[in-house]
Amino acid sequence: MRRTLGAALVAVGALLVLYVGYRYVSGAIERDAARTAWAALEARNAVATASSSLAAAPTHTTYATGALVGRLLIPAVQLDEVIAEGVDDDELDAGPGHLPGSASPGEPGNAVISAHRDRHFHSLGRVVVGDTVITITRTLRTTWIITGRKVVGRYQPSLFPSTEPELTLTTCWPIRYVGPAPDRLILTAKPVVAPPRA
């Protein structure tokens, strides 16, 4: 009896571990695929830029769900991720997700990017006000400075529109928490305005 119960527990435990391992491994594979696809996209974009002058950047770019939005870099914590459109499980497994309906990073409006705390935004808890963030989309490369850092409840309103370019990074909080985290870490950033040349 005891051995049977032990065998059942081993089976259940193995299934759970296999499922979690599968999710993490599949996420890593999708993340690599997104990186490769983004590299190819950047290369094509570079060729297009060299061969013809680009039209003026659109004021509001929209993306299909799952499409690559751009790249997110935070040098202070060695974060380098490719952003996909959407915040469902499929997109968040592969990398940070761009919230549909929010502005594209660098364009006027609030661009919201979210990711899981146990994967791509694991280091986001170490980002502090004053750190630099870089976003690269097909048309814009924007350097941001973190201007706000706050922790809010999961249901507390925390996303607001803006007329100026603004970047909001969100993940669950606390970073090291077993089970569904009760709060959200909200980082807001403003673009760095290059000083006029003399």
Add this chain to the structure above:
Amino acid sequence: MSLKHIPLLVCALAASTATAGAQFTAVVVPPKVAAKLDTTDHKDSVRRATVALAARVTDMRKWVDSAAGVSLPGGGDSTALASNGTSQSVSDTTGAGRSSASIKDSIARSRDTVTKSADNQVRTDSATSIATVEVHDSTGLKGPDSAAGMQASAGSRSRADTKRFTAGAPAPATATMLPFLAIAGVTTLLAGLALRRT
């Protein structure tokens, strides 16, 4: 390798992944940010109510002086006060053609009435203005036509996960059960193995 080694191998693989390393940690009690915000709002509300009430009391003194026949520079405050809608009874106690005793009684009554209604007005104004200020601080935009309406819309929003950007939406749900499942799986696995060996 025999079959009984497979769970151990799976367990070792799960424990050796870099992402799983972050999950085997103690529960961190989330900071009580909401309570702090509530305290701030309460202090702000009290301060605003005090300021607004002081303004009302100042107007009330002017009105009392004018009702008692004391000439004031820039008269007409009583009319203005009555037309503000703070109390209907104010317009009935202008004091024209009455004895001083009845004027005092009416003034005392009107003071109570006006104080109570002014207090209500102050609270209403205070709540509205705080809501407006929060919106201003968060968005940098002009306030909505009705801050109360915006709060109501935020409150009426269901607790469903944010999948699309809307003003005042909570952050997307990035909470995941994977860390918990990983720990539960490993624990179950180890418990099963222990049972089988005994």
